[in-house]
Amino acid sequence: MSMVLVCEMCGTQLGTFEPESLAMPLAGAMFGPLGPGFAPPFDPAATWEFLLCPMCHRRAMSWDMSAPDLLRPDRLLTTDGYWIVGRGLETPPPAPYVHNSEDLAREWEAVEAARAAVRQEPPAAQAQPATPAPVPAKAKRKGRR
Ligand SMILES: [Zn+2]
Structure with missing residues (x-):
């Protein structure tokens, strides 16, 4: 192809x-x-x-x-x-799902192959440590009219 x-x-x-x-x-x-x-x-x-x-x-x-x-x-x-x-x-499509649940070895291999392919990718930039969402100091209540 x-x-x-x-x-x-x-x-x-x-x-x-x-x-x-x-x-x-x-x-x-x-x-x-x-x-x-x-x-x-x-x-x-x-x-x-x-x-x-x-x-x-x-x-x-x-x-x-x-x-x-x-x-x-x-x-x-x-x-x-x-x-x-x-x-x-470089990024192969996800491994096809193996429907036969009795063939766990084959399914495992497919998953492992997909994981190995992903591991060959350059490491993605580490995600920033999660910072808590900024909490508004006060609920905005500008009541002045
Ligand atoms: Zn060009």
Whole structure:
């Protein structure tokens, strides 16, 4: 099933790719047109540094603002979220519910797999310690008329 590539910088849908045909390093030839009548998004000979967005002219993928060098060469944005080459969606959809309650081992594995996938996410910023909601010093009773 092909996926739709989205420019990480400007959000434009650029083209399509087959997840199983991606390999590192990414190259222009791995990406096809959005559909009939569209041009392929990149020069097929382009190496990944030159996979430039036709709209904003910046590199369309592999940005990582949290990395020291701002690079994440194995990651690209799709309409379904970030895709990591060789691994899949960065945030996979929830594991399907296993209806057979006798097959607890399988259900457990599905839940564990979903948890493991979430653990690979960068740690979210710690939530602020809960602060009590501000209590109004006095009920507003501006009775002056
Ligand atoms: Zn762009």
